[in-house]
Amino acid sequence: MVVRRVLPTLILIGLVVLTEQVTRITDTRYYLTQLTMTAYYGLVIMGLCLLMGYAGQISLGHAGFFAMGGYLSGLMTTYNLEALKGSSLGSMLTTLNLLVSRKDLYGDVTLSVHPWVSCILAVAFASVVAYLVGGPVLRLKGHYLAMATLGFGIIVYRVVLGSAIFGEADGFSDIPGFAVFPGVEVSGRASVRVANYYLAWGLLTLTLAGLLSLVNSRIGRALRAIHGAEDAARAMGINTPRFKLQVFVLSAALAALAGVLLTHFNGAIGPAQASVMASVRYVAIVAVGGMASLWGTLTMGSVLNMLSLRGYFGSLDDAVFGGILIVIMLFAPDGLLRAHPLARIRSLLRGTEEG
Amino acid sequence: MERLLEVRNLCRRFGGLKAVENVSFSVKEGQIKAVIGPNGAGKTTLFNLVSGFLKPDSGTVLLDRLAVQDLPSYSIARxxxxxxxQHMKLFPKMSTLENVMVGRHIHGRAGFVPSFFNLPWTWSEERRMRREALDLMTRLDIENLAETEATSLAYGQQRMVELCRALACSPRLLLLDEPAAGLNMRETAEMAKMISRIRDMGITVLLVEHDMSLVMNISDEVAVLCYGQKIADDVPLAVQKNPEVVRVYLGEENAQDS
Structure with a gap:
């Protein structure tokens, strides 16, 4: 029983190590960069899988939370607070190590927020926004919820695109690395490539393990109950508004955390990360992974993101994900990994499809 | 006997329609009470008002002397x-056992954080909930369905699973919305036996029903609704003899039967 539950996770760890070894032997270390990015996108997708697949609440605004994390951490770690230096507040924050001095690309000394602090603040901010937005929005169902979260995503997109402080169409660049532990820095430098790969996949594996245990618990059952028959769930004493809000905040926090880490890894973030298309991409991956399947979503998400990041889809990148969404909804609404596509095509041709 | 449920002057309108108009009744502890009435009499509306799925325009619902009409349904369940x-709402894509375990929800306490971190005490709670659910299923003689997907069961079995899920909450008061709807005669008789057994477990039952045979055989008291108003409330024999009830309810039914 215990072995059966732990085995898939062990296999995942084995695969992660194996992949790293293969890149070492075949001298294709550059793959690790995209694999690291794939793992961070995996965090967003896992959270969305919990929200959509298990709790049955769609969100077309998760790129907004991702961008919130990335942009806020980017802003705080690059914004020069030199003006604070002389003040007592500035020296207090510096002694507390909340502010750090560093040399930027041009050799000028800048004083900015410590990455750990900015990371925590950015994720906390995104969680609070998710709480405030989720409260009213999660009363909606189906298409209405999709529209409302879409609206939220568009607002975030237009805010980062239109604000000078967020770099408008350019976004941020020159974002410093994030020294998570001494010696382990989240950054795109080739010298720390392997460490970053393991850090990202380690975090993803831990998150996956946590979410797997969550969906198999009392909470997971309650979420699936809400998805399946919300009235009956309420009749069983399940506080449905609170559960929906909690899972929404959790998935938003995961998206924001991914945003923070990927932004420091890339050293940059641009408005495309906040765009509605990015949200649609996350939704498409959860759908193709089988909705209520963390493993399916992880598998399909890793494959598709890797192909996309390596540029296999070329300029048709967005079109591919849009197309995937249509094809999945038509032929395999339960996801690719547990579909019966032939039976589905037959029923579509006969026109016996319902709902 | 104590009054476990007391409904006073309950009113609810839908637009111009007075679905429930000034209805009062009570359910004593340990009783089986039935609410009957022709189609559209407001039975289901009354049920939804009592269980918090609808809010009344006016009136009070007292559960063990506590006013619950303004509480959300999940608080009332607690x-x-x-x-x-009436239209069974089993959880799809979940096994029968899982369905019943959702019924145990309020008797567990593992929240998001302990469940995410898989804390050891959540395992023993999970084992306990599983055992309690299985015990209850054994008592209702449906333990052999534990691993089957609940929504793929036969109709009569689904009714039994839904009943089991509600019992898993360990309620003091059980509300059954047309428990015999869609059941054949044999299944209806079984359901009647089951409802009597539930009462014998010490659970008070309030049921809305169409099937007169079921109601008259097992109920301690019967209230009759007609166009949103209560027209009778008495022991079954007296209700059957009540001329107004015979006119609006049995009379119509008899006329249709012939």
């Missing part, structure tokens, strides 16, 4: 009132 639905 105060000891469980219910079933």
């Amino acid at each position: 105060k000891g009132m469980a219910r079933t639905f």
